[in-house]
Amino acid sequence: MRIKIDEKALKKLVEPALRDTAKTYNKDFESLSRTHQGRPVEEIRREVKRIFKKHGGSIDAAEAAQYAQIISEGKQVKFEA
Secondary structure: OOOOOOHHHHHHHHHHHHHHHHHHHHHHHHHHHHHHOOOOHHHHHHHHHHHHHHOOOOOOHHHHHHHHHHHHOOOOOOOOO
């Protein structure tokens, strides 16, 4: 038996959830950027991991450190769907 997936229909169903997820993460990261600009990367890295865990996700230490470095430098992390 073969199953044919309508990729356009699937994309149409999934995109709103992806946009909502990106919006949620952006809100948390904007807040983190405001409160942690200039702070040590290790401190921010822990907060980045906490945000991902809060939303049921996970992130490896290296990627969390990259986001933390960006935030420490006063730049924004932006998620897109």
